[in-house]
Amino acid sequence: MKLSVKGFDIHSGFLDGAEQRAVLVAVRAVVAKAPFFRPVMPNGALMSVRMTAAGKYGWVSDEKGYRYSQFHPAGVAWPEIPTEVLAIWREVTGLERQPECCLVNYYGAEAKMGLHRDRDEASMEWPVVSVSLGDEGLFRMGNMTRGGKTQSHWLRSGDVVVMGGEARLAYHGIDRIRAGSSKLLPKGGRLNLTLRVVE
Template structure:
């Protein structure tokens, strides 16, 4: 594991997340299978997603928001497994964001055709807390810029087990996934899982 300062408020930990966190994520996926949600404009996202924790992020024709129950089942989202929450808190602490207790974990499932356009994470009231992102499976080319669209960006590859933390001056940075790199992971095959931990309220 190595720690890299990518930019102000942005820290990358290479190969920090281990198998216990991956197995916990797979259990969440089994309990609440990812699905391709609709954007407010009615277009299906290219990334399938689900959630765990007290709150889950959803999108549909009514907009982007956090809800306590899975709209597809009417039941609460799965509880956030301890290995996942503990990793997120430890990575935030090591990035100078102590006391991070995530309320939501978005579980994004990518295939080799999936993309995530540049966006800001701004549906959370608590923006003092960072975003913690964990990658498993196939590598992906990630891009992050500043707080205004169209400014300079940095691009780098996120590999299996990498953990990225961004907050403070980078909390509202535009970011996205340009592409998933081709290949086959021993456990996940031709897929990538991204866990995104957020403090909402």
């Protein structure tokens, strides 16, 4: 089922159980090559999510600021984006253009992501595609500027969100995690895969 909220296209239950497990296996292979790390914000504080990536670029943060990088903080190149994940991109966007980055964020029970915009890419014409696995996350959708009325929606395991058009530069974030709402991850938590065209 597809739901459009403030320009965000939410494909509820896009991945069935078997497809979710296949993507999870692929993500674990990525993590084995590029382990999760806790990004440091420019102010020195640690982010509450753990992160890694696949593709030509990953996203890093430290005292120098937020930016894309071709290397994991350990100095190794990011692994390739799994074919199972690229298939999701093709199906929901219909685009021949492929993403160069797949961010992988892990949210524990207390993790969250403040309202932000994805604006470090070279062009805003391409959508951002977000895949949810594991525990439910309360997704908040805002506006083109900070402030104003927002709307929230619980994203469940297997849901896919496409942020394009008017939603491409809209503020959005994850307010909280509903711990224990999914049995996909043996130790609980939520995985979020975000596909982006960087160049």
